[in-house]
Amino acid sequence: MIGTGILKGMAVTARNFVGSYFEKERLITVQYPEERSPLPENYRNFPILIYDTDDAEAGLRCVACKICEKECPPQCIYIVKSEDKKPDYMGKPQFYPAVFDIDISVCMSCQICVEVCPFEAIKMDKVFELSKRERFDALLQRKRELSKSNTYYHSIHPIEAAEVDSKLAEAAAKKKPAPAPPKTGPAAGAPSPGN
Helix, strand or coil: CCCHHHHHHHHHHHHHHHHCCCCHHHHCCCCCCCCCCCCCCCCCCCEEEEECCCCCCCCECCCCCCHHHHHCCCCCEEEEECCCCEECCCCCEECCEEEEEEECCCCCCCCHHHHHCCCCCEEECCCCCCCCCCCCHHHEECHHHHEEEHHHHHHHCHHHHHHHHHHHHHHHHHHCCCCCCCCCCCCCCCCCCCC
16 A cells, blocks of 8 residues: 555654653753763773873883784874883883873774773773864873773773772782792701701
8 A cells, every 4th residue: 555654654753752751761851961861881982091009100001012003993092112111000010101192083982902902901981072172183182181090990880890900900819929838847947856
């Protein structure tokens, strides 16, 4: 019959129109930017760098291995490895990124950099209001802007951050040498019965 497609489309429109008065989710209008809807745990926008101590430079987890730079499909990550080493948050001497830039005008938020990072140093942020008046240099996020504390990471992704922290603690415990077993037998320095 001619016009059945139009009738089906109008039925869907009528059902959505009537349903909008009875379904609670449709009745609420969020007055953005004064009010904001909570973002889900797995929401992702642009990458950030995580540091563990109070000092963003000293506690940065990134060791400039450049895996994220190589794996990035749009090639928006630029890293320059340091010439020297400095102690990381666990006290082990590591290289660090002298330069770490992400061009967010090119980044497609694919999260591949997060998945390939072996040090849990790069994660996805929830901030989406990053528009700038300038077009080029303002959208280039440098290491200073990208560095966020582990407590900030816990505030935006609490479940994921707890899993990451437990995994890092487990790896650190495995790397620690086992305590020496106590010596059984005569105490050191005590004369033996035959002397």
